[in-house]
Amino acid sequence: MITLVENELPDIQRHGDYAIVAITKHGVELARKLHGSFGHSDLYYMSKFRRGDESERRIQLFEGSVRLLFPALFPAYKGLIIIISLGAVIRMIAPLLQDKKKDPGIVVIDDKGEHVISVLSGHLGGANELTREVAAALGAKPVITTASDVQGTIAVDLFGRRFGWEWESDEKLTPVSASVVNEERVAVVQEAGEPGWWLYDTPLPPNIQAYESVAEALEAKPQAALVVTPRMLTPDEEAILANGVLYRPKVIALGIGCNRGTTAEEIEAVIRETLGELGLSIRSVQAICTIDLKKDEEGLLAVVAKHGWEFAIYTPEQLNRAEIEAPSDTVYKFTGAYGVSEPAAKLYADVDKLALTKKKSGNVTISVGVKRQGWRADSERKA
Template sequence: MSKPFAAVAITKHGVEMARALVDQFPGTDLYYMSKFARGDEAERGYELFEGSVKLILPDLFKRYSGIILFISLGAVVRMIAPILEDKKTDPAVVVIDDRGEHAISVLSGHLGGANELTREVAQVIGARPVITTASDVQKTIPVDLFGRSFGWEIESFDKATPVSASVVNEERVAVVQEAGETNWWTYDRPIPDHIKVYASGKEAAEAGFDAALVVTDRLLAPEEERVLLHNGVLYRPKTLVLGIGCNRGTAAEEIEQVIAETMADLQLSVKSVRNIATIDLKKDEQGLLDVCRKYKWRMDIYTPEQLNTVPLPNPSEKVFQYTGAYGVSDPAAKLSSGADSWLLEKKKSGNVTISIARVTPEARRNA
């Protein structure tokens, strides 16, 4: 896949609109029937096909994250039905009618991004976007997209459907938020009365609720899981920074083990780690690079001079002798997170030193 989207047309008018679309909508490959060839397809990188479009759809489903079809809705439904697999993996599908009057979100509206793709395509071609997802129509919380723009990760997805039903049916919904961005309500109206925000699960349980959206970087105790997640979805915001120092040549496995054990001891979720922070001497440390690559964490790098701007309760002359900084993990965690204190001051384990800090709202905005 060279581009994220594919546009497909099978009629004369569809080809006209599809060619116009790809000129204005970057990241879109174009496919249409060879009988409408104009002779410039090879030069422009357009793909021609023979026979039924149904034959190429399975391949397009695997290669693209979004498919824009200039084909009738009924035909599209019949053709894609046999190749659907899972809402978490199926691509976004948008259908455009032959006059370009309507752009219709057909498949993977939320997780696949079809609703947003529909709006964008409609704007380009001057069509009316047609979106039927209840949460979009009612302008309320889309459970499967909640916090996605901030990078939040859904840990428990099995109750997403009944929780979504509670949201759109205006049942009592508790948003239990212990961490993460708080500016998640983006509609031009107040939060509906049936959605209440609580600072803790205990507060929500005392008030009573029918469904819960739980946003925390903490590991929940079994009783908390029973109460909050019997009809709830758990979200992991990216709120934690791991300051890491290590000896040269430390294996990724040792670094990963220290991180896992430390997080478990503190009852914090590894899924809420935003990034690792360290000294510039470690920017090529293979073990650290491998861990970051595995978990898709970025690595924030600081010079000794930058690290030395952070006051430390226990500056180390030994560390200064080797690095030029009086500490690595502690000041790196503070600088990256913007925090005034640590959740964990430096702890040495084998070849690894680790510190943990929680990202401040200001640091999240500037990330």
């Protein structure tokens, strides 16, 4: 049991991604029901409502003011589901708020389980999605007040998030979001990445127009823009970002071969230098690809871990199935494959032509592929 004491951080046991908190008789009934059907959740309620099965169900009981529980829950969970009055919740969590990129999603449920309310971090913290899921589990009404959700339009801070897209900078997220919900003219330029970013069954709102190039969008003089591309914009094109957000889709495959013991620092330096030469963003890298002989190469593993990239491994037989421009008998002698970086990049990106066939730099050989989905070559973009 957790005893809550002023100025002491309670010792909680985290098992799931979400915490459910209740302090009333009816709230506990509701919380137990939700905990039974809602996966990846931990349940906390006051010890006076003990049922005897708490240890078996890994339910954590507490004594003292529930306010003292939140400092431990806030940094530990992705989201909090709280069955307490909305006003009380706001007062208790107010001192803990930091930033919408850090705060967990907060969802409040009334004591009768009729309404599930998204309170905090609706988009980045996932509270809106959590609200819908909890409401569905309870048969309750979801209450979401975020303008983009209510209007059925683009949520700028979530645009492409389910595909792993990253924004280059969050500086313009708020003004661009304002342009979207205020129905100003908004341009969407997509040069790469998954096409299924529109989440509704209805057509795009009339104020949002898709363009095939930044130049075409600039000619239309939009009041805001969302640009999706792995490449660096030219100085002329950067004008689109005066009130725009630049998104980096995960479309780049790096084929890497290296000598045994090559350091992570050397590998990363070659990657950054090469992408810079090609005018591509490192934020759009999805994977490092190589031969299975390198699956335990410490330098490669360190770079992959640092950036959170995928690490794709191919056997010599798989690599030899890809057509390459420069097969090497020497490489075959030592690895059983006629090439490593070039075929690995081609296989992962699923393309016949690479952005960079092969470059040797020090102890590293690198090839660069850009996944074909949604990507148009320079000649096609300019046509």
